[in-house]
Amino acid sequence: MSVFAPGYYGRFACIMDKCEHSCCYGWRLSLDDRTRDKYKSCTLAYGERLREFLGEDDEGGFIVTGSDMRCPHLDERGLCRVIIELGEEHLCDICREHPRFYNLTGDRIEVGIGASCPEAARIICSSRDYLPIMIEGHPVPELEVIEESVSTLELRSSIYKDMEKTSFDELEESLIKRLGISRAVLSSRMMEEILSGLEYIDEGDRKLMLRAVQEKKKLGDAELKRIFAYFIYRHLTDCTSEADCAARVGFALFSTRVVEKMSELTDSLDDALRMYSAEVEYSTENTDDAIMTIWAENI
Numbered sequence: 001m002s003v004f005a006p007g008y009y010g011r012f013a014c015i016m017d018k019c020e021h022s023c024c025y026g027w028r029l030s031l032d033d034r035t036r037d038k039y040k041s042c043t044l045a046y047g048e049r050l051r052e053f054l055g056e057d058d059e060g061g062f063i064v065t066g067s068d069m070r071c072p073h074l075d076e077r078g079l080c081r082v083i084i085e086l087g088e089e090h091l092c093d094i095c096r097e098h099p100r101f102y103n104l105t106g107d108r109i110e111v112g113i114g115a116s117c118p119e120a121a122r123i124i125c126s127s128r129d130y131l132p133i134m135i136e137g138h139p140v141p142e143l144e145v146i147e148e149s150v151s152t153l154e155l156r157s158s159i160y161k162d163m164e165k166t167s168f169d170e171l172e173e174s175l176i177k178r179l180g181i182s183r184a185v186l187s188s189r190m191m192e193e194i195l196s197g198l199e200y201i202d203e204g205d206r207k208l209m210l211r212a213v214q215e216k217k218k219l220g221d222a223e224l225k226r227i228f229a230y231f232i233y234r235h236l237t238d239c240t241s242e243a244d245c246a247a248r249v250g251f252a253l254f255s256t257r258v259v260e261k262m263s264e265l266t267d268s269l270d271d272a273l274r275m276y277s278a279e280v281e282y283s284t285e286n287t288d289d290a291i292m293t294i295w296a297e298n299i
């Protein structure tokens with residue numbers, strides 16, 4: 001099966017101890033079954049420490065963290081002791097793959113880098129080569145086939161073509177008309193309504209995002225297109241119906257415009273995208289809620 005990725009994908013590398021928003025804290029650190037079993041039976045010296053911080057509940061294995069939610073395997077320099085002591089092959093699937101995401105669509109697998117990682121957000125916001133290209137030699141993960149779904153590759157590639165020819169504002173207008181997306185979705189009122197109904201990891205982020213919807217910030221055309229290209233690549237894959245498809249494009253437009261406004265209040269555009277992605281995209285519930293609200297508004 002062919003594997004595709006945005007042109008910039010190969011430039012991603014974790015910046016480790018230089019990362020200001022490390023993925024090694026703030027989340028539930030779930031372990032896949034293979035890694036949990038490996039940690040349980042590890043006979044190497046560091047095995048004791050692996051077991052000291054190994055928890056299990058109904059959802060499976062996880063790494064036990066303190067109240068600061070910091071991974072106990074991070075050393076004082078911010079480096080991973082599992083890699084230092086045992087090697088990268090002892091990482092669990094999530095740690096090895098983050099921030100990569102995968103989608104199976106049509107007869108291909110698509111991989112990308114998720115913007116909740118600050119280095120990924122920096123690359124996404126600064127790269128012109130966002131169009132998907134075929135890549136060789138990438139490991140192919142097993143992915144679940146979604147039954148009765150329709151590939152949106154044709155629609156997406158027509159959007160990519162239009163992006164080359166028109167401004168982002170014109171593209172947005174034509175998508176609203178062509179797909180029947182409600183214009184209200186991009187209003188401050190709807191942004192506030194959608195964002196205020198979501199769950200947040202950080203109360204400070206929630207306040208900033210709700211304040212941002214009243215901002216009038218205008219980003220440059222190239223920046224808007226890079227952000228929008230990221231959202232449609234990630235969220236416009238297989239859809240269940242035309243209405244689902246329109247809701248997903250609406251979600252990509254909504255997300256791009258919210259990030260635009262947030263960038264007025266954050267240190268940088270990268271940081272606005274990172275924060276939005278961490279709070280909205282990395283919660284399936286939040287993403288689904290936003291898409292469903294947009295779907296209902298389009299009808």
Ligand code: SF4
Pocket residue numbers: 013014015016019020021022023024098099116117118119120
């Ligand atoms: S968030 Fe990204 S750059 Fe930071 S530690 Fe994780 S993978 Fe590395």
